[in-house]
Amino acid sequence: MNWALTLWRLASFAVAAGLIALWQLIANLKLVSPVFLPGPDRAWAALIRGFSNGTLLDKTIGTLEHMFYGWLVASVVGIALGAMIGSSKAMRSYVAPSLEFLRPLPVSAIIPVAIALFGLTQGMALFVIAFGAIWPMLLATIHGFGAVEPRLYEVARSLHMSRLAVIFKIALLSASPDIISGMRLSLTVSLILAVVCEILAGLDGLGHWVLLSARAFRSPDLFAGVILLGVIGYVTALAMSMVEARLLRWRTSGH
Amino acid sequence: MTSVALRKDISSAQLEKSHIAFSQVTLDLGGKTIIENVSLDVKPGEFLCIIGASGCGKTTALRLAAGLYQPTSGHVSFDGEPMRAPRRDVAIVFQDYGKALLPWRTAAGNVALALETIGMPKAQRPARIDELLKKVGLPNHADKYPAEMSGGMQQRLQIARCLAQEPKALLMDEPFGALDAMTRQGLQDEVLSLLDASKATVIFVTHDLEEAIYLGDRVVGLLPHPGRIGIDLPINLPRPRDQLTTRENPEFLRLRRELFDFIKASEA
């Protein structure tokens, strides 16, 4: 039935293309002022222009760097801390409730504190992004480590596995589905916070680019930037899905 | 008595020493006495079956033998040494095989886990894994994940992993309880032939009386609330056992009657 799916996919693209054509129509008819809504043609032109002269590439890399450094720090700390807390029943009782309390807190509220500590610098951005990205990872890891099948721990005891072996060979892998879903959320959070920090601190990146374009009323450049941010969001989510599919092969197989 | 041999030739000196010994073991858990004053001697190479009504503490007794529980009073010893923690050479086959296997490792990977912990060099592992998987009847399933295998196959995989530990004793907790009758009988014979070669001592917990008689050299029946030994029957049936002839043997039927009456009485 694969050809049926492909047909639907093509039809779906056609619908999207149709909507873009509609967009073009609205822009041509100037139903909305071109200052706010450039036609897709002008947005595309701005995209090409930005890449050919290298600016947009720099900005994209800038945002990606902010995202990834923060996300990486958050991953390492989040998983390590989560493993520690999650594998000890005592620590879970003491720590997990406080973390649950902090879960609904808007992480962007840490930004002014970070500014007070670091000023409007790269360091501030790294702190904010890492701080924001840690929570999904930490909470998911704690949950994953706390949910390891107890029978497996008995098998480990029977085999006299060392503490390290139990953590790496059993607990970590058992928790991996949770950890990976935490990583996905963290990626989303990283992107959002990267953009916010760039807007606030004027750091080099797409967030700053779209703000400047907005201030200068250069809407094609603005839209080009927004499109690129959407692309980054899409591509990183896709990459994460592929990693997940590869690492969690054992889940999908079988009855 | 001498015409009936234990499963393998054991020197008479070894016959004297007990391999696994319970010495007046009592276990209290959660305010209740689960088993009380149980004393038991299991000889090296002996195949001991433990039966009893639900709640009589047979699984608890097995877990004590495994070192997963510590007795409240009395002691459990293995080879003369007190059993304070699980030992690598005492392998446990759990009833819920699905939970005792690593779902993210293939069959080969699961067997490898035991080989990794006993420190076998990496180069030697593939051959040993193949050998063990063949032994338990899973020769072509090395790359399958547990989720892709049937219940019977998963239990065999668990047994393979336990054998990889080179166990001196094998503790089996109602290993075939979750399987259908046909698979169960097949596995019963496989276990017997597997253990023929090795000299492992076996403690086999089951609620199936016929299974206990079929497999064991000796059947111990526990009375419930609290668990105590109620009956201790030697099984004088010839080996090798056969699903048809052994089960029709008059001695088999006599033993079956005796154990059945015991269970009925203990449930009253």
Add this chain to the structure above:
Amino acid sequence: MNAERLKALALPVGLLIVLELWARSVDIHSDALAPPSAVLLALFNAFGDGSILSATRDTLASAFAGLVVGGAIGLFLGIALGIFQPLDRLMEVTIESLRPIPSIALLPIALIALGFGYRMEIVIVAFACVWPILILSRAAVRSIEPRLIEVSRALRLSPGDRIRKIIIPAALPRIFLAFRLAAGIALIVAVTVEIAINPIGLGAGIMIAQQALRPDLMLAYLLWIGLIGYALNAGLLAAQQHLFGPAALAGEVR
């Protein structure tokens, strides 16, 4: 349960005491830290002069309005896509292309189109809320017991009736859950927009406190924002339990 409660409180209470003692003894001159007692005092004063309450009102109003707008759009689309599979397939590319755009990226567009103020914030919150509600209500409609759909066919209900009497009530628990999650998102996005650029609400309040080098007030706002977030989530969770009972959503995400 009491032992568990005590354990849960041990860490935060202990931490606060340590912070208080350390801050008082060291006499810190920091722009970022303040003793917990000073923070509480600043919070109290902010209540007294009404500043934090009007800021709270602004933030919650924007978040709520955005949730309603985005929720209505998301709900409408989600139910439509859930009922009509062909429509869902046709819209797949469009939705999957628009969804990954971080709502905050629309901030500059909304800014030049609408200027500072409520409208711009509501638009961004609405955009952020559309997606989770769309996805979850679509899933809710799809997971309706097929037997109920058959019943509606057997009774020959009109499409409108079918939607009103069968589909919406059956999907309601999960739809409520979607709104609960979206409410959290709405609050977060509203505060983020205010922190980034919009001079209204709690986000603006906390930024102003930081710029005025008043760490006690800044942390007071932070604490208050956290309490609002927690109260919102807890309140909606309680409402969910009350309306639908714990069994209706067994196994769902908290």
